[in-house]
Amino acid sequence: MCRHLGWLGAPVAVSTLVLDPPHSLRVQSYAPRRQKHGLMNADGWGVGFFGRASGDFSDEGVPRRWRSPAPLWGDASFASVAPALRSHCVVAAVRSATVGMPIEASATAPFTDGQWLLSHNGVVDRALLPVPRLAESVCDSAILAATIFERGMDALGDTIVEIGDADPLARLNILAANGSRLVATTWGDTLSILRRDDGVVLASEPYDDDPRWEDVPDRHVVDVAAGGVTFIPLV
Ligand code: GLN
Secondary structure: OOEEEEEEEEEEEHHHHHOOOOOOHHHHOOOOOOOOOOOOOOOOEEEEEEEOOEOOEOOEOOEEEEEEOOOHHHOHHHHHHHHHOEEEEEEEEEOOOOOOOOOOHHHOOOEEOOOOEEEEEEEOOHHHOOOOOOOOOOOHHHHHHHHHHHHOHHHHHHHHHHHHHHOOOOEEEEEEEOOOOEEEEEOOOOOEEEEEOOEEEEEOOOOOOOOOOEEOOOOEEEEEEOOEEEEEEOO
């Protein structure tokens, strides 16, 4: 299973979320603390973020991505640039490829439909998914992402329950953001939430030992927006 992390809040340097904390995604790429499936996450990484209007140039709402099929811990170029990347909304992941799935940048989260960034931590039987038009890769997560995009993010909970019922072995932990909302599901793996003074972090596992981290119960949707945080059970 992969590890992922999302941020919605004040603009911060991407490095402060993904590289700097003592148990950041960089460390989780070789020594995750709560991973139940797989030992490490060496099959690639991806960081996506949204820009904001500045001066007369605006890329507000445009998702930007940097993905690689190599381990995050060895990427000196990303480590050099990440302190200069600032964003109020980030989705990042490190990958442990499921057996049989391609190891390539296009199979690495976050996936996008041009509006949302989406990561999947888990596994799903591709034969049980409808064939979406715009999957970025034949990887199960890319097909699942395209299926979720086609059905619309407002139906995320219904889509997860439907696929989970069809594939009882599926693990369907989604993390997605569109610049003003950060949404996650728990279905078979861990998720924690950290409510900081300057924003909210959702992460497969805590990136430090801050006592404010809370575990999210399994089979829930977590919805983070300016109005606050909502937990909805998935039944
Ligand atoms: N099944 C997905 C893949 O192969 C995700 C794997 C995971 O969560 N470790 O990339």
